[in-house]
Amino acid sequence: MTNDSFDVVVIGGGAAGLNGALMAARSRRSVLVIDAGAPRNAPAAAVHGLFARDGVSPAELVERGRAEVRGYGGEVVTGEVTRVTGTLDDFTVELADGRAPRARRLLVTTGLVDELPDIPGLRERWGRDVVHCPYCHGWEHRDEAIGILAAGPMAMHAALLWRQLGPDVVIFTGTGDAPDDSERLAALGIRVIPGAVAAAEIAGDRLTGVRLRDGTVVARDALAVPSHMVARADFLSDLGLHLVPHPSGMGEHIPVDPTGRTEVPGVWAAGNVTDLTAQVGGAAAAGAWAGAQINADLVTADADRAVAEYRARAAAPA
Structure with missing residues (x-):
């Protein structure tokens, strides 16, 4: 692949992108x-x-998906997209290494970046025993001592979900507000620990607790930290697509309609770049749906072009 043209270029090769590519291929x-x-x-x-x-490991899942796309004639390459220009039927996707494939349609599935509080230790243990989602990680930390680093309504929501998985749950509100349902917290045995958090305590290859700025250390086996989620989409700015706040308040995303279309004709988006809370299964399903919608759009465009050519031939002198 150098500067070839494609019906569909998919930017992002995770679950959403590979399933969208599979449907199109x-x-x-x-x-x-x-x-x-x-x-x-x-x-x-x-x-x-x-x-x-x-x-299944994330790497194995991606490798399986790539093999399936390639099995239907699709191409999968490694590269960083820096800029996208053009319009419907003639987009140019510029890569950092100078390659610039063209596309009739685009599917953007670049996911998001989790921005964490600036607290030492969180990033180092992220995805292991510093986690964000009880559905993704809860079973693996069932019956452990769980800490939740959040304030206000988000803290209450997270506490109820994690309390389902074990009896020892505490909330570290930091400098934010405590949840406003103290009776429910008391009934479930969920403690609230105020005070600024200084660091996640780590020993060897595991989290051991949370240290407050006053020196207090609260032993914990795992820490739930809601992240601020920001879609990876800076390369779309030349098309006029920009991040907007998600209605949930959890971060910034690229909005789409129910078919996955963005506001720019010819550009679809699926997965976490638009749905910040989508798990792998939901992202894959959204990618498949968007891939089918892109193909349907191309089918209509191809049929319209065939009709125009047919009329031109019919109108031409014998």
């Missing part, structure tokens, strides 16, 4: 997947909650 579309090789779930040992693939 199975419809006999020329497809290119460009993947930067920095998946959000790289620190995790396994993917969970995914039907028939629960426990």
Whole structure:
């Protein structure tokens, strides 16, 4: 692949991108997947909650997906997209290494970046025993001593979900507000620990607790930390696509309609770049749906072009 043209270029090679590419390739579309090789779930040992693939490693899942796309004639390459220009039927995707494939349609599935509080130790243990999602990681930390680093309504929401998985749950509110339902917390035995958090305590290869700025250390086996989620989409600015706040308040995303279309004709998005809370299964499903919608759009465009050519031939002198 150098500067070739494709029916569909997929930017991002995770679950959403590969499933979208699979749908398009199975419809006999020329497809290119460009993947930067920095998946959000790289620190995790396994993917969970995914039907028939629960426990598979993220790397194995991607390799299986790539093989399936290639089996239908699609191309998958490693590269970093720096800029996208053009319009419907004639997009140019510029890569950092100088390659510039063209595309009739684009599917953006570049995922997101988790921005964590500036607290030592969190990033080092992220995806292992510093986690964000009880559905992704809860079973692995069941019956452990769980800490939740959050304030206000988010802290209450997280506490109830993690309390389902074990009896020892505490909330570290930092400098934020405590949850406003003290009776429910008391009934469930969930403690609230105020005060600024100084660091996550780490011994060897595991989290051991949370240290407050006053020196107090609270022993914990795992820490749940809601991240601020920001879609990876800076390369879309030349198309007029920019991040906007997600309605949930959890971060910034690229909005789409129910078919996955963005506001720019010819550009679709799927997975965490638009749905910040999508797990792997949901992202894959959204990618498949977007891939089918892109193919349907191309089918209509191809039919319209055939009609125009047919009319031109019919109108031409014998």
